[in-house]
Amino acid sequence: MAFLVGRGFSPGITSLCFALVCFAVSVSAGPEGPAYKTAEQQAPPAKPRFRVCADPQNMPFSNDKLQGFENRIAELIAKDFGATPSYIWWGQRQGFIRNTMNATLEEGRCDIVIGVPDKYDLVLTTRPYYRSTYVFVYQKGKQHPASLDDPVLKKLKIGVHLIGDDYANPPPVHELSKRGIVSNVVGFSTFYSDENPPSTIIDAVAQGRIDVAVVWGPLAGYYATKQRVPLQIVPVPWKKGDLPFTFDIAMGVKRGNEPLRKQLQQVLDKRQAEITGILRKYGVPLVDRGQ
Secondary structure (H helix, E strand, O other): OOOOOOOOOOOOOOOOOOOOOOOOOOOOOOOOOOOOOOHHHHOOOOOOOOEEEEOOEEOOOEEOOOOOHHHHHHHHHHHOOOOOOEEEEOOOOOOHHHHOOOOOOHHHOOOEEEEEEOOOOOOEEOOOOEEEEEEEEEEOOOOOOOOOOOHHHHOOOEEEEEOOOHHHOOHHHHHHHHOOOOOOEEEEEOOOOOOOOOOHHHHHHHOOOOOEEEEEHHHHHHHHOOOOOOEEEEEOOOOOOOOOOEEEEEEEEOOOOHHHHHHHHHHHHHHHHHHHHHHHHOOOOOOOOOO
């Protein structure tokens, strides 16, 4: 998930399934001959569809090897639809919804996005199923900030994600800039690839190339545990007048598809405890609603 919390989108494609259309030809066998069923009468019931819009290279959220926590949640939810998830892959950056859920060709469209900000205006959202936060990530025992206003930030090398368009950059970029903290900020691209995996910003903290990263919690929580150097993760405090640093995350369906949203919400309510278990397993920092 990254539409608003600072993840760019990386490219990908999926093989598309095309439906086989059968045409019935009426055959006359005379008044005593057998009656032939139409293709519609002969066809078995359509298999339930659970087609997910996802990024093929955006761990720990999703990838085309189905290793992300959104892949695991999709698999869990799909069971209640009597389906197996299928995917339309596209990099989660500008144009993601346009090229997946709202694709021109029906066979290129997906039905569900597993993680979007609550009330994201390009889709119809469920109620939030988790809330997370931006965090400071630093080596244990090393100098670190207590808040965005801590003077030590002017002395540390700080890593942040950059989207490209300044207005689309995540909250840490704007809030550090507002405080005059610019020259010691190191930007990390969110155009992920084999050469620039999602872990790069956390790897840089562990390797000492930066002193602290200010990054979206789910990514930090997952990759920090995979480092050889012990890393500390602390939620970023924010105050009135700051951009928010905590966000509610929901699922999304195509605008206007209230029946699917309602069905999805019922399953989410039923599976909430299991979903929370998956999030915790992946190290997602969870914040109580209202914080």
